[in-house]
Amino acid sequence: AFNEPGRFTAMIGYEWTSVPGGNNLHRNVLYRDGKDKADQVFPFSAWQSEDPEKLWAWMAAYEEKTNGRLLAIPHNGNLSNGRMFELVDFEGRPLDRDYAERRARFEVLQEIIQTKGNSETHPSLSTNDEFAGDLGVAGWDYGNLTLEGEPESPGMRPTMYLRSGLMRGLEQEAKLGVNPFKFGFIGSTDVHNSLSAIEEDNFFGKLLVQEPGPHRWEHVSKEGFGKTRYTWHYLGAGYAAVWATENTREAIWDSMHRREVYGTSGTRIRLRFFGGWGFTEVDAQTRYVADLGYAKGVPMGTDLPDRPAGKSPSFLVAALKDPMFGNLDRIQIVKGWLGADGKAQERVFDVVWSDPERRKIGTDGRLTPVGNTVDVANATWTDSIGATSLATVWTDPDFDPDQRAFYYARVIEIPTPRWTAYDALRFGVEMSPDVPMVQQERAWSSPIWYTPGR
Template sequence: MKNIILFVAALAVSAFLGWKTYSHFVVSGKLGHERSGGEVVGDAVPDAVIFARQMADQSATEPGSTEQVLFGDLHVHSTYSTDAFLWALPLNHGKGVHPVADACDYARYCSAIDFWAITDHAEALTPARWAETKDAVRQCQAKSVDQQNPDLVSMIGFEWTQVGPTPAEHFGHKNVIFLGLDDNQVAARPIAAQGAATDALRTNAAGMPALVSVADFKNRQIYYDLNTFLKNTRDVPACDEALPSSELPSDCYESAPLPGELIDRIADQGLDPLIIPHGSSWGFYTPPTTSWDKQLAPIHQPEKFSLIEIYSGHGNSEEYREYKNILDLQPDFSATCPPKQDGFTPPCVRAGEIIEERCLNEGGGADLCSIKAKEARDVTAGMGIAYHLAIAGESPEDWLDSGQCTDCYLPPFHHRPLTSVQYGLAISNFDDVQPGEEPIRFNWGFIASSDNHRARPGTGYKEVARRLNTETGGVVDPKYRKIFIAEEEVANSDVHRKTREELAALAGFQLTELERQSSFWQTGGLAAVHTEGRSREQIWDALQRRETYATSGPRMLMWFDRVDPQGQQVPMGATVEASASGEFHVKAVGSFKQKPGCPEFAVNALGEERIESLCAGECYNPTDERNLIERIEIVRIRPQVVPNEDVGNLIDDPFLVHKCEPSQNGCSFNFTDATFTEDGRDALYYARAIQEARPTINAEPVRCERDEEGNCVKAKLCFGDWRTGDEDCTAMKDVRAWSSPIYLSYRQENVSTDGE
């Protein structure tokens, strides 16, 4: 008997030691391997297909024009981005890793776009991954036989992913994109941000526990590889911040805390890339009351940001609203909770409602519950994006439509109006401006992109495959939820105030209402350029001169030009000195309606199996029939001419509305602004074309059940996890395109040349 006991004990000890050893090897990343940038499968798209697309669009262009309209996506992630790797895991409904090369094949044959750029988070791009990224993009470009007339232009870039914990420290995300592909034409190293994003994507990103690899044993290798990925990310030593970028070794981790320093470090390498802000109004990481104003300071070099991403799969950052989340933010981070405002419910107001209802259900008296509700409002107002953590056992549905812009077009989660595109175009910086000098302003051209994290550029061509073509994701089983979401306390009426220090110690994804966000992800937008040809240089020149526009996904055609009294014409993106508005001409043509499935040439190039896995069996596959343009709206913004001028009075949205007759040839009209001369101040104008509605993923993100007064009383969210299943959660929503603005600098007639 004694021997049996000793034998069992020995087995138990051996099993324990074996498990400890296995667990150590899993968590430390010793069982995984670094993933490659992948291999491009498809060859170049046949010349006849490219020519047919060009002719189809050429028939809709203005008479006598030799310009082409090309479409692309300048914001794409592979699983070289930490968050993308996490969403690719099978436990998150992922389909496995998505290497850079997948983006090439997807761009060519699934979305069939003309240009794209890889922009993985710099915070996770090790020297080895940067080398693999460059090799994969070069491999993609090499498939084009004629580099002066390629079927697809591929660009190298990275994302500077900055997140500040307070409004004063937050500058947001910027994509950095290079013209050339050679080593001396791109950055020696991706340049990362510092702070919360670096902590979440590089330093503190949680690996997978050994238990997960056992629970999902058939997929164990991907969990091993994730932990290896995280280990290799952390192992890269930080560069010496005292050294200029050009003197750093190639194998260190370079970072820049502020936009101006990012620009200086790139310039020190002799490079002048496109630097494109994006996600400016995304509230899941942007602290309430953050505004564009501080980024107009000369130290941040706002003139270097010639383009802005107005729309992506994360939502539309265009529109300014006057609602407030909080008021009177203090240095100690206390704040006042404002009341509801014209259809907008501040989250702190909803927090008070939740706590008061719980208190009453617990048997508390009206006076006590009112006091607790006020405490909830006060505490959550001061907790920034992490306000929800003050409420124990809260669920995403509890928050109804609080914090959301209910009258914006496909807004991002927790849309921040003070970092909207319209607000940025309306403000001016008058600091140190001498008499006769112009104030500092943003002069952006508009693009849209996808921000897809599954190596799928240009996802908006069809509204299908929500879990592949949007950022939707979530665990397949609630047992995995605690890996990403902290263990919840039982719901009660107590309010849990958390200090800034306590919040800073939490992993980044716990702060951002990860589950509720899934109801807001859409398929991505497109960047469109007017260009004389398809070459890399011609596309780049169009981007540089801002002859660009944005669409919410489909390939709408759009023109927006100004003709002065002398007959000189300038296109969208131009800046003009003028004493009169001149005449503006705008035209929009609807995108082609789509056939199901994929064209034969795409299936022949990739094979049926890859078409299904990469494209979800659906490609850009146009008919000969176009969608209809329903109306064209003109937005006018008159930037501030004196400090503290009320921005709400400077944005005319819409300034004009033109109703369109149904026509396959599109819609056009001309207009002038007689008040431009009367006002005697600068102004900018852009056009917004609205196409007929189509079923759109997450078009109604909260799916509210409303009472007789229109209040949201119950939410039905579209989760990415086990709760919603494979439903695409579509609702009818119109499609849009936004021209880049034309900027008019007012000059009195006797000194004006009225030229470009």
């Protein structure tokens, strides 16, 4: 009744809440279909089985019976204690091609950020990434969803965070012939109060007990392993952005299925990311990024086409700020590739940034910080630094045509006040020194993959 194609689209879906031993394996199941098909098959519950393969079997049976379409979106890999991208199945058997094909069929997306933290990567995994641990890691890396079983350890992290999951996917593809971890990114809220408010100055918490009040920041969420998760660890949630041809269930689902989507930490950054073999510097000056990107390359979420002899991949990336949020600091491209030893590696490239006359990449490989205009006491900032838009064409300087690889764009905003700063001002409270008051919002494009021999 609430679905109005072209005006307001309501998708049918539900959450499959598998959490074996407190390890989060939740999936959000999203239908392409309407009531006529969705009503034909009763949803599959984690009460029936917590094994993702059983969920995929139910999804396949639904599609066969109804001629409908489904996809499953895992979330909070950061709370899975290494089980989200583990290299064995639910029963502990090594992954095989059949498993890889079924997972690749139904799980084409992963949630990269939400109120319960950031699942992109961890500073212990991405030691040279200065933005690996600054947003939504603290408190969430104590352990799994319920802080049961055993605490999170460095050995778990390569199979729980999304960047390392993509890297494991390259390794498994070389071994199995199919990549089971080939996914795009979305952001989400995961709040349980029926509100879509994600603005830092309008944060209503995840649960009713976390609604605005002078003491909510210190409310105990979970305790375990001698550590405590507080409400202040929660983020202001995220957003899923979809490049769809029209505002309908079918078009939005199709865009998600082809991974032409991106995730944000709650900001409405507009982000385009295209890959190809012939982009040039002048292409970054176009006002018609999408037209040119589709004409000369492929969009986020897809594979680079066949490689012309002697060419290295080039990428057209463009971002426009959210007018209600901070200016843009920089755009980065994150590359993962399969080395000659069969092990995946990663590197983060700063490709375009604001104030280029003032800011340079130093001998340590780090870009000069953008600065910080936040007045914490008054929960304000100014857009006197940063840029309203950024665009560039970047060519991989280290490209090896014999190495599998993926690339995704990450857009970083200038520092702005966190919801805790607004609460401190609004309620006149002084929070403990470990509570962050400033953060840099961001957006992540879905990856583009390169496979030798294509």
